[in-house]
Amino acid sequence: MRVPRTASGGQPVHKLRSTAAVCTTLSALAATSILGGRSSAEPFSTAACALHRTDVHHSEGVDTWNAAYPRPIGTVDAVMVFLSFPDATPRTSPAELTADYFPATSRYYQQASYGRLTLRPHPLGHWLRMPRPSTAYAIRRDWDVDDRAAYLRDAFAVADKEVDFSRYQVVYFVADPDAPGVDSDATKVVNLDTPVHVDGTDVRRVVTVFEKHPPDHLVLAHETGHVFDLPDLYRRPTDGKGAWDTHVGDWDLMGSQFGLAPDLLAWHKWKLGWLEPRQVVCVRGARPTRLTLEPLEAGPGVPVQGAAGTPSFGLGHGVKLAIVRTGPDSALGFEARDAAGNDRAACRQGVLVYRISSGAASGGGPVAVVDAHPHTEACWENSVYPPLADAPVALGESFTVPGEGVRVEVEGRTASGAWTVSITPAVTG
Structure with a gap:
């Protein structure tokens, strides 16, 4: 998170x-x-x-x-799927959003790993339309489990028509940042208790990206760290203050x-x-x-x-x-x-x-x-x-x-x- x-x-x-x-x-x-x-x-x-x-x-x-997490050694392939919604027309292109994160994220990990990790992005290149309005998913930081499950279910359904998930170790679902129901605080890694079985592979976690354009520096690198089994090191105050x-x-x-x-x-x-x-x-x-x-x-x-x-x-x-x-x-x-x-x-x-x-x-x-x-x-x-x-x-x-x-x-x-x-x-x- x-x-x-x-x-x-x-x-x-x-x-x-x-x-x-x-x-x-x-x-x-x-x-x-x-x-x-x-x-x-x-x-x-x-x-x-x-x-x-x-x-x-x-x-x-x-x-x-x-072993439930991909080991960040060698080349790790990441797919970027761009999701739009019926209640908004995207004002940015997938190419612009890709450039928000890459090659900066890859460079960070290349340097941090002393060249032992190459994070290789595979952006889909065009928008995929979700079946429901962005507001229907009630996207927020502390996301209701059922609403989140509905979002992921629809995202996998529309993406599976064009993406072979068996080729990738990291999955990024990038939402249209200007859709009215998108909340940038909801960007996180979703760990699935029951993996999604698609294209003959089990997808155990997904990075759901809801960042505004341009995004905060290194946000994707932080979330990718969770995909590699790294913990959050910040403290979240129980009362939301401090x-x-x-x-x-x-x-x-x-x-x-x-x-x-x-x-x-x-x-x-x-x-x-x-x-x-x-x-x-x-x-x-x-x-x-x-x-x-x-x-x-x-x-x-x-x-x-x-x-x-x-x-x-x-x-x-x-x-x-x-x-x-x-x-x-x-x-x-x-x-x-x-x-x-x-x-x-x-x-x-x-x-x-x-x-x-x-x-x-x-x-x-x-x-x-x-x-x-x-x-x-x-x-x-x-x-x-x-x-x-x-x-x-x-x-x-x-x-x-x-x-x-x-x-x-x-x-x-x-x-x-x-x-x-x-x-x-x-x-x-």
Whole structure:
């Protein structure tokens, strides 16, 4: 489910802006990514830190893959079906609506996956007429089950005449944005308890798109993340009031498509299969472990700033994620975030620390960014949640995670732009 809007098209949290005024040799990798291992660090065997996948919706467990979802590796084909209604004449063309989302969505995933995913769109190219007026489906954010089922039943019926659904792993039903019954807050992924069996294949989920033209930036990328079993990271207030982005702020697309640093967290990249085992380090024991973290954004052709302030293209295959296990279904993640790639508008750079819980369902806080600067905020003009905009531990700083006693020190940066850090799993005394 996507993040809500105000009447002007932005998230409610936008009010805060004013109110808050992989490849080197094994030996080379060990030399550059694990420095002076004074504790137990496992760069090539992360079973001790791989949280188990639980039965909650979109569990953050990474020990197994949920086969009910398409794995975003290689080429994933997505069909776009454009639906019009008897009570409106479309004012935009399918070509215009396709351009709203592609190639931008494909580029986002190409960069986030370090080239491991190619999301290939297949737009139908013309409108298909639904049998009933748009107002008949009572489209809204918290959609009545029967009304939603009627919409999907009619959409599949009209589309099956022209679409071979067996060819696609992702299905987008794009409604005429100007039809009177279309509510942009209703854009979401619909997970079907009983799959639709069509063209010899089971369709288990559909992205229903009701965005205005032009749409909000990266909204389709956010919804596509759900198709790949990623959870919502925002918080939905029970009374509809208050901030929505208190869990992760700007720091993951699944929190907000408006974020300044919307690249997916390293934990999510590990879950999706975009990180090699050697790019994840499990830190154990009670003594400090020094290691080098590559910027999350660094990959083929993505420059980051080296120690001398000049762009470096030499990164992309080193350690991206350090983990400290904190409980049966919980862990802390540590990753370096730079103003590059999908995060080129990031407010602050440094080592981002966050809690992961594989037992928390989508929308229930499965990830929570830990604020290393809890008494300050930053980028209040354009951050979705300024209190977390300056959350990373900056160069030369140290930080102890509240409640866990885990300490991280950001010691320096290499000439290539990687971050050297020291992590102490348990601080005593």
